[in-house]
Amino acid sequence: xxxxxxxxxxxxxxxxxxxxxxxxxxxxxxxxxxxxxxxxxxxxxxxxxxxxxxxxxxxxxxxxxxxxxxxxxxxxxxxxxxxxxxxxxxxxxxxxxxxxxxxxxxxxxxxxxxxxxxxxxxxxxxxxxxxxxxxxxxxxxxxxxxxxxxxxxxxxxxxxxxxxxxxxxxxxxxxxxxxxxxxxxxxxxxxxxxxxxxxxxxxxxxxxxxxxxxxxxxxxxxxxxxxxxxxxxxxxxxxxxxxxxxxxxxxxxxxxxxxxxxxxxxxxxxxxxxxxxxxxxxxxxx
Amino acid sequence: xxxxxxxxxxxxxxxxxxxxxxxxxxxxxxxxxxxxxxxxxxxxxxxxxxxxxxxxxxxxxxxxxxxxxxxxxxxxxxxxxxxxxxxxxxxxxxxxxxxxxxxxxxxxxxxxxxxxxxxxxxxxxxxxxxxxxxxxxxxxxxxxxxxxxxxxxxxxxxxxxxxxxxxxxxxxxxxxxxxxxxxxxxxxxxxxxxxxxxxxxxxxxxxxxxxxxxxxxxxxxxxxxxxxxxxxxxxxxxxxxxxxxxxxxxxxxxxxxxxxxxxxxxxxxxxxxxxxxxxxxxxxxxxxxxxxxxxxxxxxxxxxxxxxx
Numbered sequence: 001x002x003x004x005x006x007x008x009x010x011x012x013x014x015x016x017x018x019x020x021x022x023x024x025x026x027x028x029x030x031x032x033x034x035x036x037x038x039x040x041x042x043x044x045x046x047x048x049x050x051x052x053x054x055x056x057x058x059x060x061x062x063x064x065x066x067x068x069x070x071x072x073x074x075x076x077x078x079x080x081x082x083x084x085x086x087x088x089x090x091x092x093x094x095x096x097x098x099x100x101x102x103x104x105x106x107x108x109x110x111x112x113x114x115x116x117x118x119x120x121x122x123x124x125x126x127x128x129x130x131x132x133x134x135x136x137x138x139x140x141x142x143x144x145x146x147x148x149x150x151x152x153x154x155x156x157x158x159x160x161x162x163x164x165x166x167x168x169x170x171x172x173x174x175x176x177x178x179x180x181x182x183x184x185x186x187x188x189x190x191x192x193x194x195x196x197x198x199x200x201x202x203x204x205x206x207x208x209x210x211x212x213x214x215x216x217x218x219x220x221x222x223x224x225x226x227x228x229x230x231x232x233x234x235x236x237x238x239x240x241x242x243x244x245x246x247x248x249x250x251x252x253x254x255x256x257x258x259x260x261x262x263x264x265x266x267x268x269x270x271x272x273x274x275x276x277x278x279x280x281x282x283x284x285x286x
Numbered sequence: 287x288x289x290x291x292x293x294x295x296x297x298x299x300x301x302x303x304x305x306x307x308x309x310x311x312x313x314x315x316x317x318x319x320x321x322x323x324x325x326x327x328x329x330x331x332x333x334x335x336x337x338x339x340x341x342x343x344x345x346x347x348x349x350x351x352x353x354x355x356x357x358x359x360x361x362x363x364x365x366x367x368x369x370x371x372x373x374x375x376x377x378x379x380x381x382x383x384x385x386x387x388x389x390x391x392x393x394x395x396x397x398x399x400x401x402x403x404x405x406x407x408x409x410x411x412x413x414x415x416x417x418x419x420x421x422x423x424x425x426x427x428x429x430x431x432x433x434x435x436x437x438x439x440x441x442x443x444x445x446x447x448x449x450x451x452x453x454x455x456x457x458x459x460x461x462x463x464x465x466x467x468x469x470x471x472x473x474x475x476x477x478x479x480x481x482x483x484x485x486x487x488x489x490x491x492x493x494x495x496x497x498x499x500x501x502x503x504x505x506x507x508x509x510x511x512x513x514x515x516x517x518x519x520x521x522x523x524x525x526x527x528x529x530x531x532x533x534x535x536x537x538x539x540x541x542x543x544x545x546x547x548x549x550x551x552x553x554x555x556x557x558x559x560x561x562x563x564x565x566x567x568x569x570x571x572x573x574x575x576x577x578x579x580x581x582x583x584x585x586x587x588x589x590x591x592x593x594x595x
Contacts, residue, residue: 026312029300029314031300031306032302032305081300107317110318110592116316117314117315117316117317119315123424132343135347139346142339143336143339146333147336147423147425148423151335152335
């Protein structure tokens, strides 16, 4: 889902530290959410389930080289309550289920079990939002805007602004497949910030493009963050979590292991990451 | 591997009942539940410009990357029809007893069936093909299959013109009998196409739900579609070739796709054996509306699950 690359932000590009705002009414309630993925044709090995149900074995007969349908339990029973005015960071090692959880809160990935209650229409701001690669940038702005729920008139009003923000120049009229990866993510970022939602989810969006664009996008996020009710922020950069957030959730292997004040949890997480040898195995397979 | 042991206490965890009570008290809305039908249809109507834009963009990129580009939209069905004319028009002379212009008969059947086939195939893969879009934004999921259906329907516009031209040209083929003269009823062609598109959209929505969770469906359906091509008499006359007393004759004659092909042929009005009748239009309209409603309801029934792997 996310490219889990350790992005570290230049210190001078960081926004001003988030002031604690008075907490309001609950805006997001996550109640015992589980998310399980099905993976077709995973290779046989120690990670796949050992006791295969008969049906799965029958299904796998046609694919002798691959294992049965494997279930990946990406999120395993996470519960918390977020309030208006809170800015919540989500930390965890690669593959711990952060992005999956974020998508579930945004209503984009239906939870396998459990419930999510929200106050408004949550929006996921990310550089991973997919667009149609064979269409021009201009056409993609239209489709992205309409997908965000804007009307055709609003989209037309915003198009020049988005194009200017993404700094595409004449590439705006070329298919997105001809863009460099930086241009593509700049455009995706610009499209996803067309609207200020009540609940904002940011997935590694600070790490987009070169230094100058990063500064610009950070300012834009700050602006949106101040207007949004509740902000969720997934990042590997503890420095940006510390300035952006007032509260941190630490997810490990799909479980919520810590939930509290930003500095306390960040310190504990930092100590854990430094003391760890080797990469994380990610989610548990069942 | 060390287990994380943070010195931070977890916030007290609410039970499910407490969470629900708190949600109700602060008037929160549950995510990922199927919206009521009325809301859903209204939300879908609100996204009509999204459907339109998505489908026209798709139509635009369809044939990029080939030298002839968009011309393939029209060339492909023409080549399909030409194959069928060679086999069922010239080789098998008895494929349509009583029909004077077999070539025109085949062109109409083949083109009309092509619309049905195109829409159904577009529907099956629609959710899987646009998974990234579905996982990035919140919108009524029926937008995705309906946009695919719309793409095929819009592309049928130029195909329909090619069909009319081809039907007229068949009048000049040697050995094929009667010339084809323009008729006022040709103006009803877009209406017949719209009814067929509506019917096919219902089938497409039905398979879109199945294909979303079970990609294997996309491998099975082509077999049913080629079976359907023969069971609907796209290239030969069912009425002329099935024995009068057999039990499957009425089944084949009144199955929806055959009714739509019959409707297309009656609109051209060049054969005395395929007359236009109000009953035929009524039957086609009932099939179109009925199947569309069933397909739509079936798709809506799993609304909350699209996007899950």
